[in-house]
Amino acid sequence: MTDLTCVGAIAGSFGVRGEVRLKSFCADPEAIADYAPLTTEDGSRSFTVKITRTIKNGLAARLGGVATKEAADALKGVRLYAPRDRLPSLPDDEFYHADLIGLDVVDTGGTRLGRIRAIFDHGAGDLLEIHGPGLKGGLLLPFTREAVPTVDLAAGRVVADPPPGLIGGEDEPEPGA
Amino acid sequence: MARSVWKGPFVDAYVLKKAEKSRDSGRNEVIKIWSRRSTILPQFVGLTFGVYNGHKHIPVNVTEDMIGQKFGEYSPTRTYYGHAADKKAKRK
Numbered sequence: 001m002t003d004l005t006c007v008g009a010i011a012g013s014f015g016v017r018g019e020v021r022l023k024s025f026c027a028d029p030e031a032i033a034d035y036a037p038l039t040t041e042d043g044s045r046s047f048t049v050k051i052t053r054t055i056k057n058g059l060a061a062r063l064g065g066v067a068t069k070e071a072a073d074a075l076k077g078v079r080l081y082a083p084r085d086r087l088p089s090l091p092d093d094e095f096y097h098a099d100l101i102g103l104d105v106v107d108t109g110g111t112r113l114g115r116i117r118a119i120f121d122h123g124a125g126d127l128l129e130i131h132g133p134g135l136k137g138g139l140l141l142p143f144t145r146e147a148v149p150t151v152d153l154a155a156g157r158v159v160a161d162p163p164p165g166l167i168g169g170e171d172e173p174e175p176g177a
Numbered sequence: 178m179a180r181s182v183w184k185g186p187f188v189d190a191y192v193l194k195k196a197e198k199s200r201d202s203g204r205n206e207v208i209k210i211w212s213r214r215s216t217i218l219p220q221f222v223g224l225t226f227g228v229y230n231g232h233k234h235i236p237v238n239v240t241e242d243m244i245g246q247k248f249g250e251y252s253p254t255r256t257y258y259g260h261a262a263d264k265k266a267k268r269k
Contacts, residue, residue: 005261005262005263006260006261006262007262007263008262024262025259025260025261025262026262026263026264027262027263027264027265031263035263087263090265093267093268093269094265094266094267094268095265095266095268096261096263096264096265096266097261097262097264097265097266098261098262098263098264100266101261118258119261119264119266120256121266122235122237122251122252122253123250123251124236124237124238124239124240124243124251125238125269126266126267126268126269127235127236137232137233138233140233140235140236141236142225142236142238143266143267143268143269144238144268144269145268145269146205148268151268163205163206163207163225163236164204164205164206164207165206165207165208165209165227166207166227166236172209174211174229175189175191175211176191
């Protein structure tokens with residue numbers, strides 16, 4: 001688990017009065033201001049954030065210490081980070097993607113399957129994408145209590161019990177093909 | 178263009194057979210299907226289908242609110258990773 005979470009990036013200046021064009025990576029884009037002050041990746045600079053309006057492909061915002069268009073232009077491409085502990089705590093069975101990504105995945109017998117690379121939600125519940133040496137092209141595991149009985153963030157591991165038919169059987173022919 | 182009501186929803190026959198077989202067996206296994214065009218029927222609720230997206234089978238756990246949609250809607254053919262930021266996942 002890293003201490004900083006990337007919550008947005010500066011896409012350039014907006015207008016001529018020192019506002020910036022902000023790309024938010026948050027689930028609710030305007031929530032980026034709630035995590036302020038935001039820092040750069042190395043922590044050398046810190047900014048307060050005041051969102052001024054919604055614009056095409058992002059938000060217009062005024063950052064603390066950025067008063068001119070030239071200063072805003074100079075920040076183009078800078079990623080903004082918030083400390084992980086500034087994110088609100090979640091109820092049981094709810095986890096931040098940032099906490100789950102990178103966790104080791106073991107099966108119920110203790111054999112290591114791989115590591116969580118991403119989390120998707122295609123409309124039918126969350127899916128963990130697991131990559132490991134024995135998983136060709138990765139494994140998509142439904143994030144349910146049956147398939148993932150244990151999530152141990154402190155130990156950095158997840159216990160998986162994949163339903164039958166999920167692993168293997170890739171050679172099964174398509175019916176009628 | 179809307180499908181005529183008198184024809185009923187379209188489902189590939191093999192999907193129906195596989196779903197029926199899985200339900201009879203009582204095992205909660207992933208039913209691998211390639212038919213993205215098939216309509217999700219009420220008898221599929223509670224089953225998990227692996228819907229092919231041209232690359233792999235995406236697990237789709239069918240719930241009541243999916244009835245009438247097509248399987249392909251839940252199995253995108255393109256992957257976008259994006260940023261984690263403050264996004265949350267809920268274990269159901």
